[in-house]
Amino acid sequence: NAGVTQTPKFQVLKTGQSMTLQCAQDMNHNSMYWYRQDPGMGLRLIYYSASEGTTDKGEVPNGYNVSRLNKREFSLRLESAAPSQTSVYFCASSGHRGLDNQPQHFGDGTRLSIL
Amino acid sequence: QQQVKQSPQSLIVQKGGISIINCAYENTAFDYFPWYQQFPGKGPALLIAIRPDVSEKKEGRFTISFNKSAKQFSLHIMDSQPGDSATYFCAVIRFGNEKLTFGTGTRLTIIP
Numbered sequence: 001n002a003g004v005t006q007t008p009k010f011q012v013l014k015t016g017q018s019m020t021l022q023c024a025q026d027m028n029h030n031s032m033y034w035y036r037q038d039p040g041m042g043l044r045l046i047y048y049s050a051s052e053g054t055t056d057k058g059e060v061p062n063g064y065n066v067s068r069l070n071k072r073e074f075s076l077r078l079e080s081a082a083p084s085q086t087s088v089y090f091c092a093s094s095g096h097r098g099l100d101n102q103p104q105h106f107g108d109g110t111r112l113s114i115l
Numbered sequence: 116q117q118q119v120k121q122s123p124q125s126l127i128v129q130k131g132g133i134s135i136i137n138c139a140y141e142n143t144a145f146d147y148f149p150w151y152q153q154f155p156g157k158g159p160a161l162l163i164a165i166r167p168d169v170s171e172k173k174e175g176r177f178t179i180s181f182n183k184s185a186k187q188f189s190l191h192i193m194d195s196q197p198g199d200s201a202t203y204f205c206a207v208i209r210f211g212n213e214k215l216t217f218g219t220g221t222r223l224t225i226i227p
Contacts (some may be wrong), residue, residue, distance in 0.1 A: 042217040090159070
């Protein structure tokens, strides 16, 4: 019962470097999400994917790209990292659209520092 | 724009006491109001949720009170225990939209 698995757990980058955060879920969920969590700001949605092959922007998409590789995997890419992207990144997944009692299940996060 | 305002930012409660966290939202079109609990080093996990056609929902020591006219909902933790020490987030969602909007979080500490 892995649920949502994120890799890596920790990463330090230099400004301008690129990196891909990986996320995989084993619950056969259609929807997947990427959030960032910053002190005093809660969790903010970066991008989401309602189903395989579709992606949409969330509240804070600038500086990020995503790929829904298949139903299980949803990756987040930073093309040119900036110190403002220092944050904890969470991936989540949820079941069918339009149904309540389908909570978003979260991974344990990737702690990313940009120097 | 801050669609969900959560208070307080931090809360210290004695063991056995009642912890109360409040949230207010602006848009009336939301369909579902979950609360998430997050322990250090872990992702948020759904704790309890309510739909707007119900004024109260209770699960064990946790209760959501919902006031549709005031656009407010709150989490009450009865008989608070040290194991309840965590960060709590309220959230709102509209069915079909699938985007959770979170409050800014409340760090709850239960002291002996």
